[in-house]
Amino acid sequence: MSKFRNYFSVALATTALTVGGVLAGSAYASAPAATGHGVREVKSVRSDSHFYPPATLNKNQAWTSGNGRTVLRVQEDGNFVLYKDGRPAWQAPGAWPNGNAAVMQEDGNFVLYDRNGHPLWASNTWHRGAYVAVQDDGNVVVYDHNNRPVWATNTGD
Numbered sequence: 001m002s003k004f005r006n007y008f009s010v011a012l013a014t015t016a017l018t019v020g021g022v023l024a025g026s027a028y029a030s031a032p033a034a035t036g037h038g039v040r041e042v043k044s045v046r047s048d049s050h051f052y053p054p055a056t057l058n059k060n061q062a063w064t065s066g067n068g069r070t071v072l073r074v075q076e077d078g079n080f081v082l083y084k085d086g087r088p089a090w091q092a093p094g095a096w097p098n099g100n101a102a103v104m105q106e107d108g109n110f111v112l113y114d115r116n117g118h119p120l121w122a123s124n125t126w127h128r129g130a131y132v133a134v135q136d137d138g139n140v141v142v143y144d145h146n147n148r149p150v151w152a153t154n155t156g157d
Contacts, residue, residue, distance in 0.1 A: 047065070047066020047067060047136060048065060048134065048135040048136055049065055049066055050131050050132070050133050051063060051131060051132045051134070052131045053104050053131075054103060054104070054105065054106055055104045055132070056101055056102070057072065057073075057074050057101065057102040057103075058074060058100070058101045059075070059076065059100050059101065060075070061073070061074060063132075065134045065135055066136055067136045069084065069085055069137075069138060070082065070084055070134050070135060070136065070137075070139070071083040072134050072140050074099050074100070074102055074112070077096065077097055078096055078098045078099040078114075079091055079095050079097070079099060080092035080095040080099045080112050080120075082140055089138060089155040090140070092112050092121035094120050094121050095120050095121050098114040098115070099112050099120060099121075100112075100114050100115040104129070104131065104132045107126050107127060108125050108128050108130065108142075108144075109124065109125050109126040109129060110122065110125060110129060110132055110142050111123070123142050123151040124151070125151050128144050128150045129142040129143070129144060129150055129151070130144050131143055135156060137157045138156050139152055139153055139154065139155050139156030140152065140153045
């Protein structure tokens with residue numbers, strides 16, 4: 001009976017962790033390591049934030065990774081900046097001072113527009129991008145439909 005209880009506890013914890021990761025939008029959910037006495041250790045769970053078309057990030061708004069370490073912001077001054085650990089780590093070339101809204105478009109391109117709807121910067125992922133991820137590791141990445149990266153800020157650990 002004891003072995004069954006340990007097995008059942010591990011299976012229940014694994015299911016809860018996996019379902020919790022899926023519901024939270026996690027990129028990874030790790031199963032706990034089992035010992036003869038139940039659950040010993042839980043590996044870190046990534047909680048990257050995913051933004052799907054037609055997600056729009058307007059001026060004075062930000063998208064934040066699950067752990068809060070990475071922040072992608074269209075600033076009040078029109079700059080489009082990625083902050084990692086509270087410090088600027090990347091900015092979109094040509095954004096300042098006219099950036100108004102960043103859009104993950106239905107066509108797969110991630111584009112920053114001015115207030116008149118003119119593009120200022122783009123990831124050039126047209127017909128390849130599926131979603132934008134603001135990742136816990138400090139990177140912002142556009143992934144395709146097979147979860148392969150097609151563009152990144154290259155600011156991750």
